[in-house]
Amino acid sequence: MSEWLDAYDDVRERRSDFEVSEDERRRSRIGTFKKKALHASNKFTHSLKKRGKRKVDYRFPSVSIEDVRDAKEENAVCELRQRLLERNLLPSRHDDYHTLLRFLKARDLNVEKTIPMWEEMLNWRKEFGADTILQDFDFEELEEVLQFYPQGYHGVDREGRPVYIERLGQANPNKLMRITTIDRYLKYHVQEFERALHEKFPACSVAAKKRICTTTTILDVQGLGIKNFTRTAASLLAAMAKIDNSYYPETLHRMFIVNAGPGFKKMLWPAAQKFLDAKTIAKIQVLDPKSLGKLHEVIDPSQLPDFLGGSCTCSDEGGCLRSNKGPWSDPEVMKVSHASSVIFFFYDMFFILVSFI
Template identity: 25%
Template sequence: GETRQTDHRGTTSNSRNSEHLCAVFRQELSPNAGFLTGEEALETSLTTMTNDGEMSDDTFSHDSQDFQENYDTFAIEEASRRSTELKPSVKKALLRFRIKLQDAILGNYIYGRPPTFVYGIDFKGSSEDISIDSMELREDIRDISLWGIPLLPSKGHEGTDVILLKFLQAKDFKVNEAFEMLRKTLKWRKEFKVDKILDEIIASELEGMTYMDSTDRGGHPVCYMIYGAFKDNDLFRKAFGSEEKSKEFLRWRIQIMEKNIQALGFKSGGANSIVQITDLKNSPGPGTKDMRVTSKKAYMLLQENYPELIYKNILVNVPFWYYAYHSVSTRLLTQRMKSKFIFARPSKVTKTLLKFIPPENLPVQYGGLKRENDDEFPPEYPVLETIVNPGCIDSIQVPIPEPGVTVVWDLTVVRLDVSYKEEFVPDDDCSYRIPIQMEKKMSGSVRNSFYISEPGMILLTIDNSTFKKKKVLYRLKIKPTVPMYIQLK
């Protein structure tokens, strides 16, 4: 399509270090080699590196600029790439974490039990005193996994490092704190029986309040939660009417998170976190104490047990009262967790979401072009863009030189507040213009079609009488069509 605009008024060192560190770690955790304890392995690797003159322990100081650069949002995503692409400071933290975790799993103290024996050596007696029950427990722990990914580093699964990096990032790459966080997460999952939660039917009345729909610009799965459903008093009482109901809601929220995680591959270099969009349109006001308390507990559980699994937490249709409520309910969250929140008032929902989600993936109710169960526009049809300047009329022209086809189009205007009309203009001067859609104020995304019976042009006109520029997003499709009267004949 073409556009026409008129004015209303008529006018190399780090690479070697990284490869060396990987080689040392592969040798230490080789299944065919004798296992070292974590401290022995770490001491060996660091001593070797220092003796080679390549590195010293000072290289990996947490106060160094090299280490601090890994704290931004981009680094959180990029740090899940292959270990050879990590900076030396991050790689050392990951090495320490892997060795510490290997010790804890093989030593049977990952859940917090005291390390009475490690690698078959009983520190309270001889190795012959190890019971059969303990050996069976050891075998079970060797197969321990998180979100379907084995945690034992020596198994060599690529997703293991992706998960460990998430715990490291949540704790600013402090290995001991990351290890304790992982251990508490595993213990909580056993107590909360999270591994069985996907098979449960929880709060069936809340079905439809949340759904997954496509991905953002970076490939992150997008989950939508519709809190406006709680405007229904009966539904609100079913969800928060008692302490038991609030606990059930909390368990439902964890189940939703676990379902969302199923869409993640935990692959090196992949999008290993989700975008959470919470729609607060028509949601209950600040006086709902039960909902406020339960939401606060949910935030804390997600922070403590699902580190770096939420890429962005976008709240849309945010009422004024929510800002004060949010600042109180999230005051115990870490700064890293708080930085993931993005707020959009009703007038800026589409503009905000399009920063993260391409228009072909954004549902029409949020100003995008995606329709439910729709296969009219496959991914190969690009979304085009034009700008309508303040006080101007912009016309998208679609010339059709041959008849016998149907033109289909999608169109949306960011922040609306414009008038819009559609018409067909024949090439024959003796023919009349055919109005397809009379001019009216736009209220949302538009889809329409028109059968071409003679050569001409589809004209889509946007009248911007405001004082701000308007972005128009649209896509077109032309398909051969047999007229209905011929089919009937």
């Protein structure tokens, strides 16, 4: 661990040097860390040339977490990171391999196109207050909101990803806006994204023993009709789609729209696609009521609520969408998760520093 701490100190020194002058930053690149990392750098570079992917194992006292990395993606992350540092666009809290990779994937690994997207995200986070929203925002009307917009995380899929469920057919936009506002609901939406990134994904990674960075989402549209698509609903949907696509890209692995009848497929689904980008649409599978069984191919029935063809009711928790069922609710998993986040940080710092050599 002392070596990782030394590496972290060198990271801080690099950033301090960058703020002072470009010349000093260049000199820091050939400083004390180079002597420690040169051998590792040679091995790392050789491994990228030799194989298309690398499998990294993060080992903790009770679990080993696998992280498979693609050589082309790693090179793109290295380039993007250096370009962002040169522009002073890489705050330490966002200096994370998988965060950088998500934005690169949203722009097909094109660094030039990723930089303005990243800068827009930083400006938005500052204006919106996203960095502190987990501590600063209290969505006190949540219980009432759930009555008119049932939703929540429940369990994991067969690969360990968190499952997020919305019952859109039971949503009532008019009554929802009597309880909250669009601005407050969007703050809650962002807060849940931050909670997924900082709590749910790390906990699922520990439970699955491999790096988890995306979700499986289920939208239940049974009962959905024109009545649900008010002007308020359209405004809310458009605002959430903007946030999802621009500021939290590539966090969706797959989506199922279930209980979709002929009316939804002919009228509502074409209208909804106007709010989605092509990449997101490609991840969506629309299932009619007779095809719910296909969910079992990717989600064990014990992890599915009974209203989606599963065996879970969470009767002691007030229902599945209020139970918050998942690895993130296990105290023992969360202990390991908090420890693993530190190790992930030090490994990524090592990877990043080696890339400078």
